[in-house]
Amino acid sequence: MPTGVAMRDARRQLFDAAERILLRDGPNALTSRAVTTEAGCAKGVLHRHFADFDAFLVDLVLDRIARVEAQTAELREAAGTGTVAGNLTDALTSLFGSIAVAIVSLITFRDELRVRLRRIRPPGVPLATEGVAMLASYLAAERELGRVAADADVETLALTLVGSGHLLFAGREGEPPERAAVLKVVTTVVPGTAS
Template structure:
């Protein structure tokens, strides 16, 4: 590998390769050798930039969490527009892409990765899922303020319900997501009471 290649470029090359391996071979197949082979670089390249493979995996998970910030901003910006259920359905379809679902599985699969992530972030729960729940709760809070859902709605509990149900819908599908109508049906079931109460 040329010495002039920036760390950011190498890091992104490795992250992209890791995502492809994870989708193709699952958590069991995600090894440092598999990642560097997929990236087309020498094995030492990964260890030159990261303390060890689990440090690289922490970076991989944090990269996915960072991507949620853009999704969260777009979702909050949709508050007061369109249909609440439709906004949430779209958010879940965007959130649970095959890579995100695979990364959640990876975090659950690797004990050392979970332990390291806990040291880097105080929040309990499974990274990516807890961040996604916070994103949904923030959006629901905006909709409460706008009066589109009940002011006394427990937005944190609703967000956890939506993320848990969403993960169950998307997990184990071999990259084939559920139909939007299927996701929408679950979203409507979860938020039905808080939306209906406002309309009564």
């Protein structure tokens, strides 16, 4: 690997490289050497920015959580526009069509990562927990607008959508489910949202 070559935003490049490896090859293939090779940098670059590989992985997960939190604001702003079912379908597809399923696998695969995340985060599965919060916030906004039943338990609906979405997207070899399949889950879990 070349040395002495400046990298712009090395953390971002390393995170993006790790994401590509996770999506392409799974958690077994994710090593510090694989990440630096994928990022096109010397192995020392990773260790200059992170105490160890598990610290890198913790920051990767936290970075991806921040993306879901940004998506939460966008989804909540969408309340009252489009259809509830369409918005939920798009949100689930965005959440699980990205790195979320691979991150859940990574956390399951790496004991030390799981232990470190438990020390700094609330209970729950990273990204899935944030996904539930995102959907519950959106459903609450739609309930206030009268587009979701007034007595709807938005927390339970969101939990059910995330669990169902995870199962729908998990185990696929790069091919996400058809939009119609995601929409069917949404309209089944949250009745009356198809129109």
